[in-house]
Amino acid sequence: MRSPLIVAALGLLVLADVAQAQTLKATSNIIVRASARTIDFTSDTTTSIRDSKIVREAHDDAASFVATNGEIRGAQLEAAFDTLRTRVPEARDASDQTLAEAILAL
């Protein structure tokens, strides 16, 4: 009787895991299209997990930055900017605001 339920639960679990894996992948792959002021996440550019860690830790700072039009500019965000600009060529020409929004969207 209950086996369909179990199967469904297991299925959901698998899906959830896949989704999780997808997010992890996305955070380590960043591309910025500066000209269009849009940000895409593709698997073209890969940065190491450590770098994405410095970017992930800048999430809260990025939120403050975006919300205040750049008034609050914390060190963690500054570090993330540096990392992105060194590692991702497309990010070099992007504005701070664009980058902050990209980090926030991660």
Place this chain on the structure above:
Amino acid sequence: MLCADAAQASLQLRLKTDGLSPAEQQASQALLDEALGALPPRFIEQLDRRIDVGWTDKMPENAYGQASLVSELDLNRNLLASLTDGSAATQKTNRPHGTVRREMLATVLHELTHIYDRARLWSKDERALIQRCSRQNNITGLIGLPDQCRGQNDRRFTLSDDPRLLDLAGWPQYVGRRGEREQHNNQVARSPDIYETTSPLEFVAVNMEYFLLDPSYACRRPALARYYKEHFGWAPPGEDACGKTYAFLNAGNDFAKTPLGQIDPERVYEIDYLLAEANQNLVSRWGHSMLRLVICAPGRPRGPDCRLDLDQHLVLSYRAFVGDVQLSSWDGLVGKYPSRLFVLPLAQVIDEYTKTELRGLASVPLKLNRQEINDTVEHAAEMHWSYDGNYFFISNNCAVESLKLLRSGSANPQLTGLDNITPNGLLEVLSARGLADTSVLNDKREALRLGYHFDSFRERYQAMLMCCANVCRSSRPRSKTGCRWMHRNAVNGSARPTCAPAPPCCCWNKPAIANS
């Protein structure tokens, strides 16, 4: 041979041969020769006397040996048989020296060190300093004593009351008692021989054993090994090559990281005094002091750029180890909580203070030279593994512990006479003595951007809520346009946040209410 040596002034060990068979004499003499061969030249030259060595049965069964005050050394006769027939060289003990014979050799060196220590064999400069400081002390008393003289007046031992040795050994200065030393040594974890912590006299002798006999001593206790080497102007032959990094136990909450981290002192650009600003809780009213290691990312040369390698930075924090859900003020006052040196990733410390506890962090670079930075990191690694102290909220809190770590580690003379029991007070004193550069905090925006200040999220939240309140109170149509909350409350310090109606909305909307 011994007679030939006697012509030059130097130490001689003379075996008391009464009642010893030729084989026993030979084995004993070999032991003494080996001991003499292991000693530093300065030791032998300075300790210019003849010491009589004999075997006695007037000794507790498990003892190895004992030195009289001046010139006599007794060894336990129980051990003579095994020394003579050679079995002592293979018989294992449970101690780090390994075999019984090795233990006997260590005993001879240990007891000779006691005699050396008592002989007041200071160098010329040291003797002059001690005399000057003692004279000064007689005239002005402790209060008028210059920092340089602290702990140098009325010294009685060659090594074991040297302030620098006491700092390294684990008898640091009591806070606020003009150089008086703490009674108990808390560097007890991972001691090769816990007997060393009974008194500085024993500490000097026990460590001399390992300095001379253990090739890895310089890797285990680098600062002390350096101290002995400097004192004797000599290094024992055959020392192990040590690793360039120091291991530490990663106390971060990121469990994907390896539990054992490594610090390479060559990659440490600066050491910051990291102060968590105070709040109204009893235990955090004066802030919390920590040290931040500004570590460069691998491959980046040391320089100001390293300040933004935030994922590499580590924080050294003495914390009361509270194994309970409730913090007892009484236990804190009487020192019931253990105090340990934790090594944490910076990002976690920022999160804990600015987001969870809503306290800001000030990170002020200390003006230390390269050698002082290396030595402080090295000492921190030693303390991390060996220190198990007691946390007293007042007399041995984080500020006192951090100061002791800095003082023992860097040996900066400016720190010798520095006393403070509050974390924020310590920053002021460091700054007043020119050891900390608080000017980095002057420009708030830059301080925030470059990581000299991590602001509390209290202000950010506050600004956001004020903004929302304003929007809700205002007569503007409460549509989907909210506000860009904020404005400079946190940054420029203006009294009220101002809001500008602009998408995207950052305040929450409640359409139900808005439409009603």
